[in-house]
Amino acid sequence: MDLDAYVLAHAHEWQRLDQLVRSRRLSGAESDELVERYQQVATHLSVVRTSAPDASLVAHLSSLLARSRNRAVGTRVGSWRGVQSFFVERFPAALYRLRWWWLGCFAANVVVTAVMMWWLLDNPQVEQSLLSPSEVDQLVNEDFEGYYSEYAASHFAAQVWVNNAWVAALCIALGILGFPVVTLLFQNILNLAVIGSVMMRHDRGELFWGLILPHGLLELTAVFVAGGVGLRLFWSWIEPRGLTRTQSIAREGRTAATVSLGLVVVLAVSGVIEAFVTPSGLPTAARVGIGILAELTFFAYVFVLGRNAVHRGFTGDLDATLLEDRVATQA
Known part of the structure; x- marks a missing residue:
C-alpha cells in the first residue's frame, strides 16, 4: 500500500473527526457524525497497522480515536463512578x-x-x-x-x-x-x-x-x-x-x-x-x-x-x- 497516497486520501476525514472532538457543543447531527467518523478512522487505523505500520501515524490515529471515544461516551475515568x-x-x-x-x-x-x-x-x-x-x-x-x-x-x-x-x-x-x-x-x-x-x-x-x-x-x-x-x-x-x-x-x-x-x-x-x-x-x-x-x-x-x-x-x-x-x- 502507498502510505502517502492513503494519508492524502483520508486526511480530511481525520481532520474532520478532530474538529468534532474539539467542538465545545455538538448538535444531534454532529454527534451522529462523530460516531460515524470514529468508525471510519478506526478502520483506517486497522488498515495502516496491517499494510503499512508507520509508528507515528499509528500513534496519531490511536490518540485521535481515544479522544473521540471519550467525547462520544463521556469521560468515565475521572468520575466517581x-x-x-x-x-x-x-x-x-x-x-x-x-x-x-x-x-x-x-x-x-x-x-x-x-x-x-x-x-x-x-x-x-x-x-x-x-x-x-x-x-x-x-x-x-x-x-x-x-x-x-x-x-x-x-x-x-x-x-x-x-x-x-x-x-x-x-x-x-x-x-x-x-x-x-x-x-x-x-x-x-x-x-x-x-x-x-x-x-x-x-x-x-x-x-x-x-x-x-x-x-x-x-x-x-x-x-x-x-x-x-x-x-x-x-x-x-x-x-x-x-x-x-x-x-x-x-x-x-x-x-x-x-x-x-x-x-x-x-x-x-x-x-x-x-x-x-x-x-x-x-x-x-x-x-x-x-x-x-x-x-x-x-x-x-x-x-x-x-x-x-x-x-x-x-x-x-x-x-x-x-x-x-x-x-x-x-x-
Missing part, C-alpha cells in the same frame, strides 16, 4: 485472579522468616557479629519501641506510607526482571528476622510482636501482594499462555498497574494503623485485634468482592472499551 468501579470490580478482581501468586509469595516469606528467626535464635554468635553489645542494648531498650513514637503521628503515617509504597512499587516495577523482586523481599524479611530474634532473645518478644502485628499484618501482606504480582509479570513473558509475549506482558502490565494503584490505599490504611494504633495506650490485645481485623477485612475484600467481580467477567485489566482499537478489515 469510575472510582467506585475500580475499588468494587477492577482492583479486587485483579487480586483474586492473581491470588495464587501473592498467596504463594506470602507463604514462602512467612516460612523463610520463621526459619531465619529460629536459626538466629539458635546461633547467638551471628547476632554478635552483626551488632555490638551496646547496639543490642540500645535496640532492645530504646530504639525499637521509640521508633513508633519518635515523630508526630500524622507525619509518621505519611513517612511510613511513602516508604512502603516505594517498596511495593519497586516490586511491581522490577517484576519484569524477576530476580530483583526476590532480592527486595529477602532484604525486607531479613531485617524483620534479625530484629525479632534479638528482641526475643532478650525477653522482649511480647513487646516486639505487640508493636509489629497491629500494622505489620496488613503492611506485609500488601508488600507480598506486590511481590507476587511482580513475579507474575516476569512469568508473563516466560509463559504467555496462548498469547504473544507482547500481548501477555501488556495484559499483566495493565493488571499490575491496577494492583499498584489499589495498594496505595491499602498501605495508607496500614500507615494510619502504625501511626495511631501501634504506639497508642490501648492494651496489646486490643491493638493486635485491630491489626487482625484489618487483615481479615482485606482477605474478605479479595475473596468475596474479588471472586464476585471475576464471576461477572472482570479480570483487573482495563475495560475493553479503553483498550487499543482493533477493527477487522477485509482484504
Whole structure:
C-alpha cells in the first residue's frame, strides 16, 4: 500500500473527526457524525497497522480515536463512578485472579522468616557479629519501641506510607526482571528476622510482636501482594499462555498497574494503623485485634468482592472499551 497516497486520501476525514472532538457543543447531527467518523478512522487505523505500520501515524490515529471515544461516551475515568468501579470490580478482581501468586509469595516469606528467626535464635554468635553489645542494648531498650513514637503521628503515617509504597512499587516495577523482586523481599524479611530474634532473645518478644502485628499484618501482606504480582509479570513473558509475549506482558502490565494503584490505599490504611494504633495506650490485645481485623477485612475484600467481580467477567485489566482499537478489515 502507498502510505502517502492513503494519508492524502483520508486526511480530511481525520481532520474532520478532530474538529468534532474539539467542538465545545455538538448538535444531534454532529454527534451522529462523530460516531460515524470514529468508525471510519478506526478502520483506517486497522488498515495502516496491517499494510503499512508507520509508528507515528499509528500513534496519531490511536490518540485521535481515544479522544473521540471519550467525547462520544463521556469521560468515565475521572468520575466517581469510575472510582467506585475500580475499588468494587477492577482492583479486587485483579487480586483474586492473581491470588495464587501473592498467596504463594506470602507463604514462602512467612516460612523463610520463621526459619531465619529460629536459626538466629539458635546461633547467638551471628547476632554478635552483626551488632555490638551496646547496639543490642540500645535496640532492645530504646530504639525499637521509640521508633513508633519518635515523630508526630500524622507525619509518621505519611513517612511510613511513602516508604512502603516505594517498596511495593519497586516490586511491581522490577517484576519484569524477576530476580530483583526476590532480592527486595529477602532484604525486607531479613531485617524483620534479625530484629525479632534479638528482641526475643532478650525477653522482649511480647513487646516486639505487640508493636509489629497491629500494622505489620496488613503492611506485609500488601508488600507480598506486590511481590507476587511482580513475579507474575516476569512469568508473563516466560509463559504467555496462548498469547504473544507482547500481548501477555501488556495484559499483566495493565493488571499490575491496577494492583499498584489499589495498594496505595491499602498501605495508607496500614500507615494510619502504625501511626495511631501501634504506639497508642490501648492494651496489646486490643491493638493486635485491630491489626487482625484489618487483615481479615482485606482477605474478605479479595475473596468475596474479588471472586464476585471475576464471576461477572472482570479480570483487573482495563475495560475493553479503553483498550487499543482493533477493527477487522477485509482484504
